[in-house]
Amino acid sequence: MHNRRSFQVSVISGEAARPNNAEMRPRERGRCGRRHRLTGTEGSCGEPPPYLQLLTSVEVSRLQWILVEDAAARSELVTRFVAGAGLPCTHLHVPTPRRYKRPGLPRATEQRNAGLAWLRQRHQHLPPPQPGVLFFADDDNTYSLELFQEMRTTRKVSVWPVGLVGGRRYERPLVENGKVVGWYTGWRADRPFAIDMAGFAVSLQVILSHPKAVFKRRGSQPGMQESDFLKQITTVEELEPKANNCTKVLVWHTRTEKVNLANEPKYHLDTVNIEV
Template structure:
């Protein structure tokens, strides 16, 4: 009799005991989930992790601006060698587009084949310079640069982000320069080595603003800068459809100033390369040795550098030792 009473009460209580155990287990799991989520959010809220997440999301959302390098070129003995040097540099630059413009009535087979194998995204154009503009002392590559600007205005829109710079085929560029110019909002500038009869030319910067020019030739130019020393945001090019390199009334060495006057002001220039204290671009133009290609061969025997300007002496000596006749 006692056993039956005990079992009857036990089976009456058992369901309630099981319900209590289940409820306690559910609460424990919910608490664990809340604690885990709180811990994760706390770690995520720390500044470095938050910044890293934002950076990753931004990088995924929008790629960096595309760099458009405009290179005029013409037929000569060293043309392919010059283009090869540029291609070897440009191939290492992400988000890059090379606009090569031949001074020719048609695309030449040499340049067409070269670009097809260069492994650099490119556009191949041709614009012939009229014979009357090929006289000594007249500005060069005017029609080719303007042809590239016209192509950009015809094929790019206000939704495209990019930076345009003029990469003549006799120049050498350090890779650091491309990431410097990629953030250009309007017109950016930087020093150029071995140009204008000096070891370097550069904008003079005070308190983050360009106030003048250190140059060896016509310092009174509005923009006393080499073609290799500036870049322009693509939207500035598109917003100024009449901005071109002038042929009528233009003088040698004034192409840069004549163009930049149409799109910017001195006080609006963006100094790069640590406030224009580093050299990242170098045009070389020496004969390598007697009996070789001769004067006008553009040597790439010394590499461009991003070292501070004050330490350029050793580089210049290296270049001079390579360029000196045997």
């Protein structure tokens, strides 16, 4: 069952903006690391989705939300939402080129890269170490608050299971003796990092120490953006398993459509039983 205190993060409209277009509330003080949530949005009409409204009532300590709108300019709808969200929020914008909006191509690439550029520009003149964790929040996921507690101790790159993804009830890193040794996945287990965008967090210090690490458009195959990005900053051996050695699901793909379990095995193949 889902945690009753879960909240959903959805895309409203758009992608990332230039770093100097940012607006944010006064930064919280203190030495405790901050968690940065980077979200891209897609164009839509009407009111913000319910999951965004739920976000306003959730209190996650020291959370900085970076919302990157897919647009040439910030929209009035998203600007109003950000103003009333009750969270420290940076609202950026950058349009996705028309040629990259075809079905089957990765979404929010420009937005994620703009968010990374903003973080690096903002922190480049501050002395290390700079505590903090970056998490890429997609528009179609639901998150347990416990997940944000899990990622607080990320030293470099932490990982965990994701529910209702890849045509299965869940996918997860396989862990032995506290180390990731493989992947339980329904799609392309040969990927270097067979993981969903919602299945990892990165230390801010790692982002800053790898200034050229970005999400690629050219040369990146469908479904490989996570692997292509993670290969630039870490190795499988360095991954830090969270969520009870990757045996608890704390984030779910909860699209408003029938769940796709086409790749779910007829008989249980995993070595552990996980509640989804």
